[in-house]
Amino acid sequence: MATKDFDARLWRPTLQPESADHGYENPRQETKVLAAGWKLTDAHAPFQVDTVWEKNVLVRMRDGCQIYVDIFRPRDAALGSVPALLTWSPYGKSACHTGGFNPLDMIPGRMGVPRNRLSGFEKFEAPDPAEWTARGYAIVNPDPRGTYDSEGDIHHFGEIEANDGYDTIEYLAGLPWCNGNVALVGNSWLGIAQWFIAAKQPPHLRCIAPLEGAGDLYRDILCRGGIPQTPFWDFLSGLLRGRNRQEDVIGMLKLYPLMNEYWAEKRADMSKITVPAYVLASYSTFLHTFGSFRGFTEIPHSKKWLRVHPTQEWHDLYQKSTNDELQKFFDFYTRGVNNEWEQTPKARVSLLRYNKEPLVNLAFPDWPIPSTTALTLYLQDENILAEEISETPKTLSYISDVPFQQMDADSEELSFTYTFKEPCALVGSARAVLHVSCDQGRDMDVFVQIRKADSAGKVLRNINIPANDRKTCSMPEPVDLINPLVYLGPTGCLRASHRALDLGLSNKWWPEHNYSQKQPIVPGNVVELDIGLWQTGIYFEPGEKLILKVAGHNMTLAEFPDLRGTMANYNRGKHTLYVGGNFASRLTIPIVPNV
Numbered sequence: 203m204a205t206k207d208f209d210a211r212l213w214r215p216t217l218q219p220e221s222a223d224h225g226y227e228n229p230r231q232e233t234k235v236l237a238a239g240w241k242l243t244d245a246h247a248p249f250q251v252d253t254v255w256e257k258n259v260l261v262r263m264r265d266g267c268q269i270y271v272d273i274f275r276p277r278d279a280a281l282g283s284v285p286a287l288l289t290w291s292p293y294g295k296s297a298c299h300t301g302g303f304n305p306l307d308m309i310p311g312r313m314g315v316p317r318n319r320l321s322g323f324e325k326f327e328a329p330d331p332a333e334w335t336a337r338g339y340a341i342v343n344p345d346p347r348g349t350y351d352s353e354g355d356i357h358h359f360g361e362i363e364a365n366d367g368y369d370t371i372e373y374l375a376g377l378p379w380c381n382g383n384v385a386l387v388g389n390s391w392l393g394i395a396q397w398f399i400a401a402k403q404p405p406h407l408r409c410i411a412p413l414e415g416a417g418d419l420y421r422d423i424l425c426r427g428g429i430p431q432t433p434f435w436d437f438l439s440g441l442l443r444g445r446n447r448q449e450d451v452i453g454m455l456k457l458y459p460l461m462n463e464y465w466a467e468k469r470a471d472m473s474k475i476t477v478p479a480y481v482l483a484s485y486s487t488f489l490h491t492f493g494s495f496r497g498f499t500e501i502p503h504s505k506k507w508l509r510v511h512p513t514q515e516w517h518d519l520y521q522k523s524t525n526d527e528l529q530k531f532f533d534f535y536t537r538g539v540n541n542e543w544e545q546t547p548k549a550r551v552s553l554l555r556y557n558k559e560p561l562v563n564l565a566f567p568d569w570p571i572p573s574t575t576a577l578t579l580y581l582q583d584e585n586i587l588a589e590e591i592s593e594t595p596k597t598l599s600y601i602s603d604v605p606f607q608q609m610d611a612d613s614e615e616l617s618f619t620y621t622f623k624e625p626c627a628l629v630g631s632a633r634a635v636l637h638v639s640c641d642q643g644r645d646m647d648v649f650v651q652i653r654k655a656d657s658a659g660k661v662l663r664n665i666n667i668p669a670n671d672r673k674t675c676s677m678p679e680p681v682d683l684i685n686p687l688v689y690l691g692p693t694g695c696l697r698a699s700h701r702a703l704d705l706g707l708s709n710k711w712w713p714e715h716n717y718s719q720k721q722p723i724v725p726g727n728v729v730e731l732d733i734g735l736w737q738t739g740i741y742f743e744p745g746e747k748l749i750l751k752v753a754g755h756n757m758t759l760a761e762f763p764d765l766r767g768t769m770a771n772y773n774r775g776k777h778t779l780y781v782g783g784n785f786a787s788r789l790t791i792p793i794v795p796n797v
Contacts, residue, residue: 211449211450211454211464212449212450212453212454212457213355213447213448213449213450214439214447214448214449214450214453215447215448216348216349216356216442216443216444216445216446216447216448217440217441217442217443217444218443218445219350219351219443219444219445222303222441222443223294223303223443225298226350228351229258229270229350229351230257230258231257231258231259231260232257232258233254233255233256233257234254234255234257235252235253235254235255235277236249236252236253236255237249237252238250238251238252241321242298242321242322242323243322245317245318246298246317246318246320246321246322247318247319247320247321247330247332247333248321248332249321249331249332249335249336250332250333250335250336251276251277251278251335251336252276252277252278253274253275253276253277253331253332253335254273254274254275254276254277255272255273255274255323256272256273256274256275257272258270258271258272258351259271259272259273261344261369261370261373262369262373263347263354263365263366263369263370264365264369267347267352267353267354267366268352268353269344269345269346269347269352269353269354269366269370270295270344270345270350270351270352271295271342271343271344271345271370272295272296272342272343272344273286273340273341273342274323274331274334274335274340274341274342274343275335275340275341275379276335276336276338276339276340281338282381283378283379283380283381283382284338284339284340284379284380284381285339285340285380285381285383285384285385285408285532285536285537286339286340286341286342286374286375286380286383286384286385287329287334287339287340287341287342287384287385287386287387287532288342288344288367288370288371288374288384288385288386288387289325289328289329289341289342289343289344289386289387289388289392290344290346290363290367290370290386290388290391290392290395290396290399291325291326291327291328291346291388291390291391291392291395292345292346292348292349292356292391292442292443292444293325293326293327293349293391294325294326294345294349294350294443295325295343295344295345295350296322296323296324296325296343297320297322297323297324297325297326298322298323303326303441304326305326306326306516308762309682309684309686309687309762310677310678310682311667311672311675311676311677311678311681312675313514313516313517313667313675313686313687314513314517314667314668314671314672314674314675314677315516315517315520315671315675316674316675319520320332320520321333325343325388325392327388327389327390327391327392327515327516327519328341328343328387328388328392329341329387329388329519329525329528330520331343333525334525337525337529338537339532339536340379340380342370342374344370346363346366347362347363347366348444348445348446348447348448349442349443349444350443350444350445351445352444353445353446354446355444355446355447355448355449356442356444356446356447356448356449357448357449358419358448358449358451358468359394359395359398359419359468359470360398360467360468361467363395363398363399364395364398364399364401364402365402367386367395367398367399367402367404368399368402368404371384371386371399371404371406371407372404372405372406374406375405375406381536381537382406383406383408383535383536383537384404384406384407384408384536385407385408385409385410385411385532385535385536386399386400386407386409386410386411386412387410387411387413387528387532388411388412388413389412389413389414389415389482389490389515389516389519390414390415390489390490390515391415392412392413392415393412393413393414393415393416393482393490393493393494394412394415394416394417394470394490394493395415396410396411396412396415397412397415397417397470397472397475397493397497398470400474400475400476400477400479401470401471401472401474401475402474403474403476403477407477408477408478408535408536409477409478409479409480409531409532409535409536410475410477410478410479410480411479411480411482411528411531411532412479412480412481412482412494412497413482413515413518413519414482414483414484414487414490414491414494414515415490415493415494415497416489416490416492416493417469417470417472417492417493417494417496417497418468418469418470418493418496419451419465419468419469420455420461420465420468420469420717421469421492421714421717422489422490422492422493423435423489424451424452424455425455425459425717426695427647427694427695427696427697427700427715427733428696428697428699428700428715428717429647429695429696429697429772430455430459430770430772431756431769432452432455433765433768433769434488434489434761434765435451435452436452437761437762437764437765439451439452451468460717460718460719460720461716461717461718462718465717470493470497472496472497472500472501472502473500473501473502475497475501475502476503477505477535478505478506478531478535479497479498479501479505479506479507480506480507480509480528480531481494481497481498481501481506481507481508481509482494482508482509482510482511482515482518483495483498483508483509483510483511483737484510484511484512484513484514484515484518485510485554485689485692485736485737485738485739486513486514486515486664486666486685486686486689487514487515487685488685488693488758488761490515491736491737492736492737495508495569495737498549498569499569499570504548505544506548507531507546507547507548507549507550508548508549508550508551508569509527509550509563510549510550510551510552510739511552511562512552512553512554512560512562513666513667513668514666514667514686514687516686517666517667517671530543531543547565547566547567548566548567548568548569549565549566549567549568549569549571550563550564550565550566551563551564551566551569551571551629551739552564552739553627553629553739553740553741553797554664554689554738554739554740554741555740555741555743556654556662556663556664556740557656557662561741561797564797570630570711570792571629571630571794573794573795573796574629574630574711574792574793574794575792575793575794575795576790576791576792576793577589577790577791577793578788578789578790579620579748579750579788579789579790579791580592580781580782580786580787580788580789581618581636581750581779581781581787581788581789582596582618582781582782583596583598583781583782585616585617585618585619586618586619586620587618587619587620587748587750587789588620591782591783591786592781592782592783593782593783594782594783595780595781595782595783595784595785596780596781596782596783597778597779597780597781598616598778598779598781599776599777599778599779600614600615600616600752600753600754600776600777600779601614601754601775601776601777602614602640602646602647602753602754602755602771602773602774602775602776602777603754603771603773603774603775604754604755604771605767605771606755606756606767606769606771607760607766607767608756608757608758608759608760608765608766608767608769609683609759609760609766610663610683610690610757610759612753612755612757614753614754614755615751615752615753615757616751616752616753616779617749617750617751617752618749618750618751618752618789619655619659619747619748619749619750620747620748620749620750621745621746621747622742622743622744622745622746622747622748623744624744625741625742625743625744625797626741626742626793627739627740627741627742627793627794627795627797628652628738628739628740628741628742628748628791628792628793629738629739629740629792629793629794629797630711630737630738630739630792630794631692631711631712631734631735631736631737631738631792632652632692632694632734632735632738632789632790632791632792633711633712633713633732633733633734633735633789633790634650634694634731634732634733634735634750634752634787634788634789634790635730635731635732635733635786635787635788635789635790636648636650636730636731636733636752636779636787637728637729637730637731637779637780637781637785637786637787638698638728638729638731638777638778638779638780639723639725639726639727639728639729639777639778639780640698640723640725640773640774640775640776640777640778641725641726641775641776641778642725642774642775642776643725643773643774643775644699644722644723644724644725645697645698645699645720645722645723645772646697646698646723646754646773646777647695647696647697647698647754647771647772647773648695648696648698648731648733648752648753648754648777649693649694649695649752649753649754649755649756649757650693650694650695650733650735650750650751650752651690651691651692651693651694651735651750651751651753651757651758652691652692652693652735652738652740652748652749652750652751652789652791653690653691653748653749653751654691654740654742654746654747654748654749655746655747655748655749656746656747657743657745657746657747659747661749663688663689663690664688664689664690665681665687665688666686666687666688666689667681667687682763683759684759684760684761684762684763685758685759685760685761686761688759690757690758690759691738691740692735692736692737692738693735693736693756693757693758694733694734694735694736695733695756696715696731696732696733697772698723698729698731699720699721699722699723700715700716700717700720700721701715701721701729701730701731701732702715702716702719702721703715703716703732704716704717711734711792712734713732713733713734714734728780728785741797748791750789752779754771754773754777755769755771755773756769
């Protein structure tokens with residue numbers, strides 16, 4: 203199918219705004235002034251300065267489609283014209299007012315973000331206008347094409363959404379209150395959209411701040427390792443509001459399970475991004491980690507900075523330290539403030555210790571960290587990882603098609619353990635090369651995970667929200683076993699029929715595969731699978747242990763309780779893993795010395 207043939211796309215319905223949002227308002231255009239100290243409710247944060255709120259401004263796209271945006275800008279005339287921060291996503295123009303939804307309220311303890319930290323006018327996963335107008339910026343919250351009362355159909359990334367972002371940036375730059383400088387900011391969908399929009403090179407886009415965002419809808423989200431993993435995106439799609447239709451990317455995956463031009467359009471071309479970039483990443487998301495690091499590495503210029511934080515993206519977004527640093531970045535590129543931003547270290551990386559406080563903002567000259575070396579550990583019988591190959595071949599097996607709940611208590615998982623004798627920092631992407639066979643069918647899905655255990659062998663979990671913030675927000679203890687709250691360790695997966703490498707996208711640290719064709723396997727025949735695990739940063743003390751797990755199911759915690767047990771298992775029967783002798787099944791881990 204042709205990339206431009208948008209009529210060939212499948213579509214699904216969206217929710218009508220009236221039925222989905224208690225706070226929904228019709229798109230009446232008006233301008234209000236919210237005085238300093240004004241609050242939506244007593245439970246919300248106040249506006250810090252007099253703020254002009256332009257509601258439901260109509261913006262026309264190049265094809266005539268019109269969308270609504272809300273603009274919040276400081277009233278103070280002494281400021282003169284101000285830059286605009288554009289937040290692009292389909293989640294409504296605010297979290298609690300004029301329509302919009304807020305998954306923070308779905309999680310007890312709100313991810314450690316107190317309700318009174320926010321005004322309720324922030325778009326989900328975006329900066330709060332009540333805070334940022336006081337910092338001298340306009341916040342522009344759009345309802346993109348197809349969302350709420352904006353015209354058209356919702357597109358899940360790609361060409362049309364990127365062009366709409368371009369057109370909106372150029373419209374904002376020409377408004378009398380704008381100084382002609384526009385930046386993009388936000389995480390998740392808001393981060394993903396930035397990769398695509400920035401690659402279009404809008405003339406008045408001055409910089410971007412993708413605060414965690416996938417970069418490839420097929421490889422990062424829907425079909426990682428060639429294995430359809432769609433419950434979360436189906437859940438998300440079922441929440442989107444609009445008058446018309448939305449793109450049915452899950453239906454498209456069923457119709458076109460192999461890589462083609464449609465999916466190629468859903469991969470952002472980072473090499474075309476020319477503006478400065480503040481890139482945020484973490485290890486805790488099962489959606490955005492790889493795209494965040496890929497975005498940083500593939501942007502072709504030097505005016506880019508990476509910060510890897512040790513918590514969870516929603517929690518980090520609303521920390522004062524985060525916003526102070528973002529303001530410094532934006533001030534430099536949109537206001538011309540000489541604040542020496544460009545002296546900031548290019549990569550600042552946090553390392554998780556699980557049973558201790560993390561090591562935060564370790565400075566390095568680049569990512570991947572230039573001093574990284576590789577340590578190869580070989581799988582052996584008796585659940586051992588060792589630095590040498592066992593001369594004796596052995597086989598181990600597990601039942602691949604057992605039900606699983608993604609609650610860190612599933613059965614049929616092989617484990618292999620290595621004990622560190624010296625302090626060790628594992629930083630980057632590990633790589634597992636496994637020799638496996640199955641006794642049934644012409645294909646098999648293999649999942650791997652790295653875990654950390656203490657010196658006594660207790661397998662650890664990392665809580666993503668700091669203890670003080672959990673206490674402040676009355677988060678129940680122990681915290682719920684869901685992925686936003688608890689990080690187990692990096693994971694990887696691969697469908698055996700996609701074991702052929704894509705040499706153009708693979709590199710020293712990452713094996714990317716060819717998803718445009720399949721190579722079926724023969725039951726009982728051994729195949730070699732080269733499986734990349736997403737980036738991580740884990741610090742090990744002497745005596746602490748690394749555990750490699752191998753299974754036929756996803757071992758990441760479910761994103762929300764309602765998603766437990768919803769992931770499909772496509773396997774059949776028994777998988778056999780071959781170790782020792784001629785079968786050099788192994789794990790190669792990236793080590794950064796002298797941390």
